[in-house]
Every structure is written in C-alpha cells, then in structure tokens.
Amino acid sequence: MIENLHGTHETVNFKQSSRFVLYNNDEYESYPSHWHSEIEIIMPTVNNYVAHVNGKEFLVEVDDILIINSGVLHYLPAREGKRFIFQTGLSPFHLVPDLDSILSIIPPAMHISPANNPAIYNQVHAFMSQIIDEHNKSISLMDAVIYSQLIQMIVVIGREISQNAVQNIDVTDSKHKEYTEKFMTVCSYIGDHFAEDITLEEIAELAGFSKFHFSRLFKNFTGVTFYRYLNQKRINNAEKFLINPSISITETALRSGFNNLSTFIRMFKQFKGCTPTEFRSLYNGKSLD
Numbered sequence: 001m002i003e004n005l006h007g008t009h010e011t012v013n014f015k016q017s018s019r020f021v022l023y024n025n026d027e028y029e030s031y032p033s034h035w036h037s038e039i040e041i042i043m044p045t046v047n048n049y050v051a052h053v054n055g056k057e058f059l060v061e062v063d064d065i066l067i068i069n070s071g072v073l074h075y076l077p078a079r080e081g082k083r084f085i086f087q088t089g090l091s092p093f094h095l096v097p098d099l100d101s102i103l104s105i106i107p108p109a110m111h112i113s114p115a116n117n118p119a120i121y122n123q124v125h126a127f128m129s130q131i132i133d134e135h136n137k138s139i140s141l142m143d144a145v146i147y148s149q150l151i152q153m154i155v156v157i158g159r160e161i162s163q164n165a166v167q168n169i170d171v172t173d174s175k176h177k178e179y180t181e182k183f184m185t186v187c188s189y190i191g192d193h194f195a196e197d198i199t200l201e202e203i204a205e206l207a208g209f210s211k212f213h214f215s216r217l218f219k220n221f222t223g224v225t226f227y228r229y230l231n232q233k234r235i236n237n238a239e240k241f242l243i244n245p246s247i248s249i250t251e252t253a254l255r256s257g258f259n260n261l262s263t264f265i266r267m268f269k270q271f272k273g274c275t276p277t278e279f280r281s282l283y284n285g286k287s288l289d
Contacts, residue, residue, distance in 0.1 A: 001085065002031055007282035008073065009243060010036040012087050018143055020088035020150075022135045031076040037240075038087045039103075040068040043128055047081025053109035064113040065124055067157070071236045072108040073272070084132055092147060099151065101184040102158030104191050104233075105165075105222055110157070120160045127153040165221040182207050183221040187229075194233040195257040200226050234258060235271045242280045249276050 001023055004011040014021060020038075026046075033052075042049060042060060049060045052075040053068055060066045060083075068074050070090055093099040114121045127149045134145045162180040186207050190198070203226065204214035218226050234257040241252040253264035253276075268276050 001025055001027060001029070002034065005032075005034060006243075008032075008034050008279075010034045012036050012038050012089075014089070019091065020086065020143075020146065022087075022132065023085045024082065025085050026082045028078050028080055030078040033073055033075045035071055035073045035239075036087070037070055038089050039070055040074075041086040041088075041128065042066045042068070042083055043086075043125075044081060044083040046083075047079065049076075049079050049081065049083050051076055051109070056109065058109060058111050060111060061113065063125060064111065065128055067106065067110045067112065069106050069108050069110075070103070071239060074109070084128075086128075086131065088150065093151075093154070098158075098184065099154060100191060101188040102154055102161075104187040105161050105184075106157065107223065112157075117160060120156050123156050124153055127156070162221070165223075179217065179221075183218065186218070187222070190230060190233060194230055194237065195255060197257075197259070198230070230257075231267050232271060235268055238264070238268065238276065239272075239279070242276055245280070249280075252276065 002010050003013050012021060042051065043065050044060055044062050046062065048062060049066075051058045051060065051066055051068070053072055054074070058066055090103065093103055112121055112124050117124070130149045131146050134142055134149070162184065165180075165183075186203060189206065190203070200215065201211055204211045207214055209217065215226060218229070222229050224232070238252050238256040241247045241255060242249075247255075249264075250261050253261050256264070258264035258267065265275055268274075268279070272279060274282070
C-alpha cells in the first residue's frame with residue numbers, strides 16, 4: 001500500500017486530479033513507521049486491526065473508525081482481514097477557517113467507536129460508508145460528494161471534541177458556545193502566527209481571559225498546555241522544511257518560530273524522538289551509522 005517511502009516520509013500517490021485515495025486493503029503486510037501530510041482514516045470490515053500511533057497502540061474493531069492526523073508517525077503491523085484505508089490532502093480544508101481550526105484540535109489519533117463516542121459514532125460511520133459507496137460508484141461529481149461527506153464528518157468530530165472540552169466548565173450553555181468559539185479562534189490564530197514571537201500573555205489577552213484562567217481553559221480544550229500546542233505547530237512546520245535539503249537546519253529553526261538553534265534541536269527531539277539532522281537523514285534514506 002505504501003508506494004513512495006523516503007526514510008519515514010510517505011508521499012501519497014493521488015489518482016488523476018483527486019486529492020484523496022481509498023484502498024480496500026486485505027494485505028497481510030506490515031507497514032513500517034511512517035508519516036505523511038494527509039489525514040488517514042482506517043475502518044476494518046473483516047477482523048480487527050492494530051495501529052501504533054505516537055507510541056500508543058490502538059485496537060480497532062470491525063466498523064470502528066481510526067483517524068490519524070497529518071504529520072503523525074505511525075506503524076501498522078500485519079493483520080489478517082480487510083479494512084478500508086482513506087487518505088486525503090488538507091488543502092481544501094485550510095480555505096475555511098472553521099475547518100482549519102477543527103483540524104488543529106483533532107488529536108494525533110482518534111478512535112471512534114460505539115463505546116468511545118456514542119453520541120457521534122453512527123453519524124461518522126454513515127459518512128464513511130457514504131464515502132466508500134460514492135467511491136465505488138465512480139460517477140460524475142464523485143469528488144464533490146466525497147468532500148461534502150468528509151467536511152460534515154470533520155464538523156461532527158470537531159463539535160464533539162469542543163463540547164467535551166467545555167462540558168466540565170461550570171458556566172451556562174451560552175457561555176459554553178462562547179468559549180468554544182473563542183478557543184477555535186485562538187487555535188486558528190496560532191496556526192497563522194506560530195512562527196512569530198507570540199506569548200501566553202498575548203494570546204490570553206486576545207481571548208479576553210487572565211493568563212491563569214486561559215491556561216486552564218486552553219489545556220481543557222486542547223488536551224495540552226499552550227506552549228506544547230504552540231511548539232507542536234512549530235515542529236510540524238519544521239518537518240516540511242527538513243525534507244528540503246537546500247534549507248539549512250538553522251534556517252528551518254528560524255522560519256518555524258525558534259529564536260535559537262539549541263532550543264529547536266531540543267524541542268524537535270522531545271516531539272519526534274530524533275534530532276533534526278537525524279530526521280533529515282531518515283527522510284533521505286541515509287544511514288545514521
């Protein structure tokens with residue numbers, strides 16, 4: 001299934017003008033640790049499937065759905081059975097601010113099942129089934145229909161994440177809506193300005209909260225601290241520069257928002273488990289010995 005692998009980076013081969021691919025995969029084959037810029041959605045249809053994402057194992061039962069976010073290292077061991085594997089580029093989503101914000105709060109991997117997500121499972125499963133059905137028909141305007149289903153799926157997932165994030169905050173329903181909108185705006189702002197010297201105090205003021213209240217709410221909303229979220233954005237951006245050998249490590253650090261090289265190297269190793277130089281070597285398929 002992996003057609004182009006450079007080190008750990010997979011280049012997904014899209015067919016014709018489409019920006020997605022769908023495999024009805026029944027291969028008994030292990031796929032080594034790899035990452036790609038596309039979101040990947042896995043839905044087993046015969047026997048369960050296992051995925052290791054960011055060091056965490058997910059056992060995905062038949063008709064469960066596993067979403068692996070963009071730029072996340074994952075490993076898929078050989079497993080008997082069948083599963084649909086859908087990969088899609090993100091460029092259409094970045095054109096809509098709300099969708100871009102949702103993508104920024106989806107965790108590295110999200111396992112959607114009747115047990116984990118009873119409120120949205122049936123909807124998400126129906127969207128995925130409609131995508132598969134439309135792809136199998138292969139008739140005119142197929143891409144438009146598939147993207148419409150995918151957008152609705154992402155919106156449902158985004159609402160679930162944001163509602164779960166604010167439900168434990170003791171405020172009125174109207175405030176829940178206000179807080180959700182504020183933090184979606186904050187995530188979008190960080191996505192646009194991560195390479196700048198932005199601070200917790202600045203973003204808290206933008207959201208209209210004290211620094212300490214904002215810190216608590218932000219972690220509740222995203223699952224991580226403000227600075228971890230910011231640095232993750234910067235590291236994800238750095239990966240795109242590192243696959244280009246003409247851009248130096250120092251320039252990569254500066255263009256990704258790090259004001260010194262040592263901080264960049266330390267942070268990159270913390271998030272990716274290797275140094276930027278090692279990452280570049282792995283991408284280029286070079287030995288590190």
